[in-house]
Amino acid sequence: MSDQAKPLRADARRNQARVLEAAEEILAREGLSASMRTIAKHAGVGLGTIYRHFPTQEALYQAIIVERMRRLIAEADTLRTTDDPGAAFFGFFTRIVDNAKQKKTLADGLADAGIDHKAGLSDIRRQMREAIEALLTHAQQAGAVRQDLHMPEVLALLSATCMAAERNQWPADLQSTALALLFDGFRPR
Secondary structure (H helix, E strand, O other): OOOOOOOOOHHHHHHHHHHHHHHHHHHHHHHHHOOHHHHHHHHOOOHHHHHHHOOOHHHHHHHHHHHHHHHHHHHHHHHOOOOOHHHHHHHHHHHHHHHHHHOHHHHHHHHHOOOOOOOOOHHHHHHHHHHHHHHHHHHHHOOOOOOOOOHHHHHHHHHHHHHHHHHHOOOHHHHHHHHHHHHHHHOOO
16 A cells, blocks of 8 residues: 555545454454455445555555554654653563564465555655654653663664563563563663
8 A cells, every 4th residue: 555645535535444444453353364255344334445545455454554653653752752662661661572573364364365564655654763763852852861872772772672572472461571671671770
């Protein structure tokens, strides 16, 4: 799904949003074996409506990943105005790790189909990096994050943490402990 796509009519946008919401819910419950027909029924639309927006299941999976990233970016924009920039930065980092665990099924489905789930997402990935950088800068200005921590290190640690959490499906207690240890290294000494 291209970020440069032609704007949709209001009813088409609503249908697309319902399909994405239903697909995310059905896929979480049934996994990749969920049928497009089941998703259409749950969304309250016809099968043709799904295929007009998403010609393949893989296109639907990728759209779900993009929509999740858009929600995260919107959340980061909101967090930039909070009174506690440190909590905002660390909380957002944690949300990204949580999201990585949730997207494993979709990413696996795309990989099984021979599709790179990161392909064609350069614009939204750039927006995500900008959102993280803004939260990092605010946290550093507030003294909650050490000044010598820069985006390349943050992105490397975030990627590694997401990959470990996603591949190993970390239980909540392990994730909490691992992030607490990591965040201790982010804080000024």
